[in-house]
Amino acid sequence: MRSFEAKNRTSVDDIKSLRLITAIKTPYLPDGRFDLEAYDNLVNMQIDNGAEAVIVGGTTGEGQLMSWDEHIMLIGHTVNCFGGTIKVIGNTGSNSTREAIHATEQGFAVGMHAALHINPYYGKTSLAGLVSHFDSVLPMGPTIVYNVPSRTGQDIPPTVIHTVARSPNLAGVKECVGNDRIQQYTDKGITVWSGNDDQCHDARWVSGATGVVSVASNLVPRLMRQLMFEGKNHSLNSMLMPLIEWLFKEPNPIALNTALAQLGVSRPVFRLPYVPLPLPKRMEFVKLVEQIGRENFVGDKDVMILDDSDFILVGRY
Amino acid sequence: MRSFEAKNRTSVDDIKSLRLITAIKTPYLPDGRFDLEAYDNLVNMQIDNGAEAVIVGGTTGEGQLMSWDEHIMLIGHTVNCFGGTIKVIGNTGSNSTREAIHATEQGFAVGMHAALHINPYYGKTSLAGLVSHFDSVLPMGPTIVYNVPSRTGQDIPPTVIHTVARSPNLAGVKECVGNDRIQQYTDKGITVWSGNDDQCHDARWVSGATGVVSVASNLVPRLMRQLMFEGKNHSLNSMLMPLIEWLFKEPNPIALNTALAQLGVSRPVFRLPYVPLPLPKRMEFVKLVEQIGRENFVGDKDVMILDDSDFILVGRY
Amino acid sequence: MRSFEAKNRTSVDDIKSLRLITAIKTPYLPDGRFDLEAYDNLVNMQIDNGAEAVIVGGTTGEGQLMSWDEHIMLIGHTVNCFGGTIKVIGNTGSNSTREAIHATEQGFAVGMHAALHINPYYGKTSLAGLVSHFDSVLPMGPTIVYNVPSRTGQDIPPTVIHTVARSPNLAGVKECVGNDRIQQYTDKGITVWSGNDDQCHDARWVSGATGVVSVASNLVPRLMRQLMFEGKNHSLNSMLMPLIEWLFKEPNPIALNTALAQLGVSRPVFRLPYVPLPLPKRMEFVKLVEQIGRENFVGDKDVMILDDSDFILVGRY
């Protein structure tokens, strides 16, 4: 189904050079549909503050709560509005190889620059199955493989990465296992992004990572840019650590969703099974904003402490 | 769900000024998926030969045989590759208001410049229902309403058009009922495109139509451009008439699909319920090409007479 | 995908012998989802009053406004709850052969006794295409072919029926063209049901039709049973005629939906593009009920004149 028009517009090397990739949040309208105005604003703030790419519909963007047509539409929309300015990486991975094939084919057809591929979570498979899964989608375009055993229940071991790295389309690995694993890969010339905000400074400046796929950059893109571009900076890293810890006390993107609503840049609408952080945690966030400085966060409204009744939780949408 | 990024990039007036709109064919791979390479080539030939817009997934493009995710993907793909050069009109109409709403929202989100909307065929509805149907989608962006009672089983009467014309988003009407009806509308300042290749010359030069939504332009775009742009030309119109008659002896796009395969610009793959024209009709086409001149048709291979066994018919895809 | 468990539980001959088949209405909840309690009640009233089969998701049941998963679910639900008492005929036809194949396969898998198949409306096709379309689904189980050119824009001519009648799975034809056409078929031993309530008496008693696929039987099942089972009855037929005329002044099921809401057996919820009949027509219905006798209609509440504000119209659901 490949199109020569869309092909080769972004080389694998372009993807390999990205340092700050934001796993962008998906904001919702009160009825649970996408709030594209808010989304466009979020992406524009990323661009203005130095992010070089966004991952659309990652776990942070709640791709797992989208129907595939919503997901591909959001990729196409992002390419159409921002694809000239920023790289658009579609999370077209799935635990079903069929779905991964179909979504990846469609994502590249609507112009995404690269695909993010997870190993088959929940269903899992053998190492041979992992290779077959990735090999089914690698020929389609630039690809980042994503390893996060705490979500998938299964580590992608280096042997699988080395096998799939035979494909010229493998741009690299988003690795959450830690900086030792990252070092192993970078020693062998494989491009890696840290998938952990709390480890990304060292990953970048000590372990050879190219950059980060960041959640925190949804909130403080300029600081994350600084962290990835301007050399070792332990004081900045330390300053960010309480925010990062706050962000990941509950499964992401629960805290991020809560924070962006408190910053006034997205409506306080949650698609279930996500529910907002409780009030004490919301109060903590206000303090974190004050400590780091409101001006370092996205948006220009005062940070708010929302009431429980301000939040809308949607199960049917 | 509206995006301000995507909004207003094409004004209703831009749509109103289009003279040659091609209802572009969708070509297939042998397994029934879209052949995007062939598609891109077809669109490029339209651009090179003077078409100003394409309708994606019209009845000619077999939108009725697409799943909606395929359909929206093809719109997004076309915008992404060609949207800077040519207007992309998505046929996001449906006999289900729910589907029309969802598809139109998605089509505009991925950047289509205008929507084409049919009245609810097969299920049909009352005049009040027609107005409710169109009013559900008109606020989303520039819209062309399509009237083709021979397919829908129900004429959209002028009273309905005049009612929906209160929306500033109504760009105009694609009208297949005939040139008298067109004259009625153009007398009142409503933009109309002829939906009939055999009547479009007179529609344009006698009845006030702005242009044509053409099937024949898939084959002879330069001649259709001439017919719409360069003044009355009865001899050209007469020269084209045998081709146009050949094109519509069976329900469109049966003959078009057969012709494009014979011209070597699409694979001879049919999605059922369409089947190729029989051999005698295929031989007639070769003669028509010779009469009109191979150089006036798309593609550069010799026109072929395909065998029955050359065609692939797919029911599952 | 065929299952031997499900297979052969209903013979084609069982289908051929049905005289009163109701094209059952689909009732909705205020949010547009199916109201299964109301549905079950409607089906039970059909059973109690002598209908022998229901068509699930026909045009009357608004199959055209269902997603396929809703549609197959409703077929499965009907089989599961009532399949031991009444024949369940799923309208798994489509203008897309792919969709017809998929839905029919699924419908038989969940136990439907027969499929109803329409020719490809709107998209249309050649006679050879019609045969290919029907031949794609006939091997799957007992099948009724449905001809209604006023909706499809294309008559299924006798030559096509005679061709597909070679399949032992063809149970017969639901014919709306008129009683002369019906006579033509019954003369040749083809089973036919009239698709027109106003012609079904003569179809049955003069033209050899086996019975009727009825809309009116949603309202007055016992009277329609009488009409089909108890011999010529011109006075009953005449008595019903004003109701039948009322039912079809606007495209079906607009009046039926309005009537069932007025009888208190379904909520006054319309999926667009259907909208209720205007007030004067609703007042006419009350008079028709009085003339024919409330006891002949389904339900046991007084017939109501609903206000415009009582109706809920849903576009997203």
Add this chain to the structure above:
Amino acid sequence: MRSFEAKNRTSVDDIKSLRLITAIKTPYLPDGRFDLEAYDNLVNMQIDNGAEAVIVGGTTGEGQLMSWDEHIMLIGHTVNCFGGTIKVIGNTGSNSTREAIHATEQGFAVGMHAALHINPYYGKTSLAGLVSHFDSVLPMGPTIVYNVPSRTGQDIPPTVIHTVARSPNLAGVKECVGNDRIQQYTDKGITVWSGNDDQCHDARWVSGATGVVSVASNLVPRLMRQLMFEGKNHSLNSMLMPLIEWLFKEPNPIALNTALAQLGVSRPVFRLPYVPLPLPKRMEFVKLVEQIGRENFVGDKDVMILDDSDFILVGRY
């Protein structure tokens, strides 16, 4: 959307009393569609050998590789063909609350007797989110909650189970964390099924479990029946252990799929990302069959050692 016809046909107590529940395998045709003939045969063998319920589209049945319409169809099919003889538990869980709601509603509508619900794998959520997720579906009918942290990446802690146990619809828990956890629940009167074949004997006879949701019973249903019904039997348990170990060396259902193909009861067709066990493992299986006795396994053909080339792996289906 609830139907009173379908409601109350199975009580929660009926579900609570089940001892042998088979997580039934889904067999495929060479093109990847369901092989319903093979499926029906598998279910019949379960019934004949004493299983009391099947889980349709569990992880063993590869629900994660099904589209929802396939999944609901398979539930409806199973109810329709076998629902009078065996309990049908639909795995209508999802990591998306929306999907879980929709699928569960549909599953009960087509007659399933109970739902199996997983916590949101991969995406995960907070404890409050877990409760909200389960509370969204519990009102729909009898429900088994499924805890398998090795797949989901997140344990469902007892506090959540105790909270959702307030619903009268909670039939019990399918627990894979181990027999201590099971004991904790059974001490408090909560029904539990072991989700681990290797622990189920002790779970049942020592820790108070009601029974097992078994994978191994796909192969040796009569022996698993004996294990659950006929009192402590360490020698039978020991005899089965090598088979059970063989079954779970690679992520289930890889070995099960391989075994059933070798037993000649399903075609050797794998949906990716699953691939067959390698030849040495297939040879081991033949020995295991000989040790345990061919007559204790399903099917009546000789057990085969299949070649690599015998297997068909499908990515698009």
